[in-house]
Amino acid sequence: MDPLLLSRIQFAANISFHILFPAITISLGWVLLYFKLQYNRTGEHAWMRAYFTFVKVFALSFALGVVSGVTMSFQFGTNWPGFMEKVGNIAGPLLAYEVLTAFFLEAVFLGIMLFGFRRVSNRVHTLATFLVAFGTTMSAFWILALNSWMHTPAGFEMRDGVAYPTSWFEIVFNPSFPWRLVHMLLASGLTAAFLVAGFSALRYVLGDRSASMWKALKTGVALGAILIPLQIFAGDQHGLNTLEHQPAKVAAMEANWETRGNVPLVLFAIPDEEARENRFEIAVPNVASIILKHSPSGVVPGLNDFEGEHPPVAPVFYAFRIMVGVGIAMLVISWVAAFYLFRRKVLPNWVAYSLVPMGLSGWVAVLAGWYVTEIGRQPWLVTGVLRTGEAVGPVTGGQVALSLAGYLALYAVLLFVYLGVLVYMAVKASKEGDEEPDPAVKDRPLDQPVEAEA
Amino acid sequence: MSIDWPTLLPLVFAGLMGVAILLYVILDGFDLGIGILFAAADTDDKDTMIASIGPFWDANETWLVLAVGLLLVAFPIAHGVILTALYLPVFLLLVGLILRGVAFDFRAKVPIHRKHRWDRMFFIGSLLAALAQGYMLGIYVLGLQQGIAAMLFAALVALCLAAAYAAMGSAWLIYKAEGDLQQKAVFWLRRTLVFTAAGMAAVSAATPLASPRIFEKWFTLPEIVWLAPLPIAALGLFLWLWRMCVHLPGHEDEHSLKPFIVLSAIFALGFGGLAYSFYPYVVPDRMTIWEAAAATESLAVILIGTAFVLPIILGYTVYAYRVFGGKAGDLTYD
Numbered sequence: 005m006d007p008l009l010l011s012r013i014q015f016a017a018n019i020s021f022h023i024l025f026p027a028i029t030i031s032l033g034w035v036l037l038y039f040k041l042q043y044n045r046t047g048e049h050a051w052m053r054a055y056f057t058f059v060k061v062f063a064l065s066f067a068l069g070v071v072s073g074v075t076m077s078f079q080f081g082t083n084w085p086g087f088m089e090k091v092g093n094i095a096g097p098l099l100a101y102e103v104l105t106a107f108f109l110e111a112v113f114l115g116i117m118l119f120g121f122r123r124v125s126n127r128v129h130t131l132a133t134f135l136v137a138f139g140t141t142m143s144a145f146w147i148l149a150l151n152s153w154m155h156t157p158a159g160f161e162m163r164d165g166v167a168y169p170t171s172w173f174e175i176v177f178n179p180s181f182p183w184r185l186v187h188m189l190l191a192s193g194l195t196a197a198f199l200v201a202g203f204s205a206l207r208y209v210l211g212d213r214s215a216s217m218w219k220a221l222k223t224g225v226a227l228g229a230i231l232i233p234l235q236i237f238a239g240d241q242h243g244l245n246t247l248e249h250q251p252a253k254v255a256a257m258e259a260n261w262e263t264r265g266n267v268p269l270v271l272f273a274i275p276d277e278e279a280r281e282n283r284f285e286i287a288v289p290n291v292a293s294i295i296l297k298h299s300p301s302g303v304v305p306g307l308n309d310f311e312g313e314h315p316p317v318a319p320v321f322y323a324f325r326i327m328v329g330v331g332i333a334m335l336v337i338s339w340v341a342a343f344y345l346f347r348r349k350v351l352p353n354w355v356a357y358s359l360v361p362m363g364l365s366g367w368v369a370v371l372a373g374w375y376v377t378e379i380g381r382q383p384w385l386v387t388g389v390l391r392t393g394e395a396v397g398p399v400t401g402g403q404v405a406l407s408l409a410g411y412l413a414l415y416a417v418l419l420f421v422y423l424g425v426l427v428y429m430a431v432k433a434s435k436e437g438d439e440e441p442d443p444a445v446k447d448r449p450l451d452q453p454v455e456a457e458a
Numbered sequence: 459m460s461i462d463w464p465t466l467l468p469l470v471f472a473g474l475m476g477v478a479i480l481l482y483v484i485l486d487g488f489d490l491g492i493g494i495l496f497a498a499a500d501t502d503d504k505d506t507m508i509a510s511i512g513p514f515w516d517a518n519e520t521w522l523v524l525a526v527g528l529l530l531v532a533f534p535i536a537h538g539v540i541l542t543a544l545y546l547p548v549f550l551l552l553v554g555l556i557l558r559g560v561a562f563d564f565r566a567k568v569p570i571h572r573k574h575r576w577d578r579m580f581f582i583g584s585l586l587a588a589l590a591q592g593y594m595l596g597i598y599v600l601g602l603q604q605g606i607a608a609m610l611f612a613a614l615v616a617l618c619l620a621a622a623y624a625a626m627g628s629a630w631l632i633y634k635a636e637g638d639l640q641q642k643a644v645f646w647l648r649r650t651l652v653f654t655a656a657g658m659a660a661v662s663a664a665t666p667l668a669s670p671r672i673f674e675k676w677f678t679l680p681e682i683v684w685l686a687p688l689p690i691a692a693l694g695l696f697l698w699l700w701r702m703c704v705h706l707p708g709h710e711d712e713h714s715l716k717p718f719i720v721l722s723a724i725f726a727l728g729f730g731g732l733a734y735s736f737y738p739y740v741v742p743d744r745m746t747i748w749e750a751a752a753a754t755e756s757l758a759v760i761l762i763g764t765a766f767v768l769p770i771i772l773g774y775t776v777y778a779y780r781v782f783g784g785k786a787g788d789l790t791y792d
Contacts, residue, residue, distance in 0.1 A: 060567060063563055064563050064564070064567060066516075067516075067559050067560055067562065067563040068559075068560060070516060070519070070559060071555055071556040071559040071560060072556070073523075074519070074522070074523060074552065074555055075552045075556065077523060077526060077527065077530065078526065078541065078548055078552060080530060080537070081526075081529075081530060081537045081538050081540070081541030081542070081548075082541045082542060082545050082548055082549070085535075085537070085538025085539070085541070085542060086538075088530060088534035088535075088537060088538060089534055089535055089538060092530075092531065092534030092535075092752050092756075093534075093752050093753040093755070093756040094756070095531075096530065096531030096532070096534060096752050096756055096760065097531060097756050097759045097760045097763075099527060099530065099531055100527060100528070100531045100760045100763065100764075101760075101763055103520070103523055103524050103527045104524075104763050104764060104767040104768075104771075105763070105767060107520050107523060107524075108517065108520050108524075108767075108771045108774075108775075109774075111516045111517040111519075111520045112517045112771075112774050112775055112778050113774070113778075114516055114517075115512070115513030115514060115516065115517065115778055115781075115782065116513070116778060116781060118512075118513070119512055119513045119782070120513070120781055120782070123781050123782065124781055166753075168753050168755065168756075169753070169755055169756060169759070172759060397538060397542045398542055399542050399545050403545050403546060406546070406549075407545070407546070407549040410549065410553060414553060414556060414557075418556075418560060421560075421564060425564060425567050425568060428567070428568065428569065429567060
């Protein structure tokens with residue numbers, strides 16, 4: 005058993021599981037703040053009710069994000085010691101700043117946000133909600149700074165095979181960071197938007213017509229409809245940035261084997277890495293050249309320029325198409341739903357039914373997007389500095405196989421239970437509607453809407 | 459040893475890491491202990507026990523993230539050496555922390571008839587995490603040895619650390635609980651205290667025996683004279699706490715916080731002893747903190763941030779503890 009391969013699978017499994025939850029919480033925190041501010045402004049308790057419903061989703065997602073995030077931080081040492089040995093001088097401070105500025109902030113104020121509604125003033129509770137949202141976003145900032153640096157390293161010099169920082173500004177604001185950050189934050193916004201919309205649509209389907217359901221549904225749909233065009237634009241810009249700095253990745257995304265002009269946009273194909281060609285290709289002439297070079301005859305770098313040095317083509321190619329496909333579905337469904345909800349003021353059943361499965365569409369797109377960018381970086385861990393194979397530790401294949409099997413089983417169970425609990429919470433919320441539970445019942449966490457303190 | 463930045467910074471970070479580990483052991487110690495005590499608790503008690511740590515556990519666990527983070531960023535090479543040597547216990551620790559963290563949240567959200575299942579997960583996760591930490595401590599104390607004798611010793615430390623965490627949990631409950639549960643917590647504290655003392659004695663005896671260097675650091679004149687108060691103070695605190703248990707819970711809930719403070723002091727003393735033994739090594743007898751340290755310019759950048767942020771973290775941690783002060787029974791989730 006090859007410890008390198010197993011470690012790679014384990015890291016991929018860990019990061020895939022982990023990313024699901026920050027993808028939700030980074031933006032759900034801001035959605036909660038929006039609910040809270042609306043409640044403060046209008047005094048309508050349906051907003052607070054929506055807050056209490058989704059703060060539970062937030063707490064659950066946050067808990068899963070924390071435990072899988074702790075696992076991630078240990079992985080560097082257990083499986084990839086070469087990473088910190090070579091670029092620790094740069095990765096270290098970025099990770100340290102994440103823990104210092106973001107992790108503690110959200111961890112401490114989460115307690116007040118979840119359990120403190122009766123303990124602190126309404127203003128402090130709102131502030132805690134803001135700080136948690138702010139903390140998760142700061143987390144994303146630092147992690148993406150590090151991740152982007154690994155894609156497009158800058159601001160350092162090599163001495164005796166170890167990277168030393170020369171400019172922290174250039175390290176943090178490395179060439180791919182701005183677009184990657186925007187792309188990820190929008191992706192998180194869409195994940196939360198469709199989760200809120202899908203969760204609420206499920207309540208609608210179950211017969212819930214309460215005010216809090218409508219408020220959450222409209223918020224989710226509106227947010228999705230606003231963010232998706234922005235995301236399509238940001239994604240395009242991010243792609244152009246990648247073309248400039250990591251052309252091999254773009255060549256793999258397009259399955260473009262030869263450097264040439266008039267490159268067609270491949271809609272579907274089965275890339276064959278042995279023969280270095282596409283089978284069953286369906287393509288639109290010149291469109292890839294137009295997108296990437298803004299000219300039908302624009303010359304786009306092909307995989308032949310990077311033979312032996314480019315990522316595996318098929319997974320990057322397919323993942324990219326899945327991401328784009330989900331994005332198009334998001335555009336269509338959110339706009340149709342917005343049209344009916346805000347113009348016609350009705351919600352046809354077929355729209356509600358299509359919103360339910362779209363509740364998890366953000367996850368699919370985020371995972372696919374991460375596979376494009378992370379597999380697309382191979383064979384490099386840090387582009388031009390450190391190959392993935394050089395970072396692996398002295399652990400035996402047997403040990404990694406054991407831990408990998410454990411993680412996979414655990415993650416599968418947790419994912420299953422997480423989704424089960426989401427559905428259960430939606431069912432419960434749909435039964436309760438806007439009804440005000442007996443205030444004497446204390447053992448139902450976060451269920452009771454209460455009046456704000458003066 | 460000249461006083462310049464390349465000498466000073468690794469020392470500062472070793473100190474910070476020590477503080478983070480100690481805070482973690484004390485703070486998450488009582489969280490984990492509550493989970494371990496689930497084995498002995500009635501169904502009715504469990505909600506109160508959870509409520510007593512509900513607002514804190516996440517922030518408490520963050521000290522572990524900080525400690526490992528500091529090891530990672532300040533001593534990158536040691537980080538790899540230690541964690542690859544402890545690969546499987548680290549894995550079990552993580553599984554334990556995952557189970558515990560999610561069980562905590564799931565138990566409050568699943569249908570009521572599934573709650574006991576997550577209570578059991580909470581117990582298993584807490585116990586597993588505590589055992590794994592103790593095992594890692596045992597192996598580390600012996601200089602990352604692998605072998606049957608080392609494993610047996612580590613297993614003993616694992617059991618004792620789990621008991622020590624249970625003692626911390628009991629002490630926390632004496633502070634946070636009332637009535638029947640508080641009485642039980644006093645009983646639990648006495649039982650677990652015995653194992654805590656045994657564990658500390660075992661580690662104290664094994665550490666110098668495993669390393670001639672450490673033996674020499676302790677048992678030569680004049681060191682032995684000014685180090686002697688350390689174990690004597692620990693022993694004294696143990697006896698005081700043991701006696702205190704007889705009179706608890708006191709009239710009008712007097713002294714309810716005392717056991718927790720005394721136990722924390724015992725932990726701090728034991729930790730201080732370990733820190734003295736291992737200094738200046740970060741990997742016992744193999745790699746000093748200066749050999750393992752990251753570049754001075756990187757450490758400087760982290761230190762600037764730490765100097766600003768650490769007081770703020772401590773400040774809002776204290777604030778959160780004050781917001782959720784008082785008896786756990788009062789805690790409502792809205």
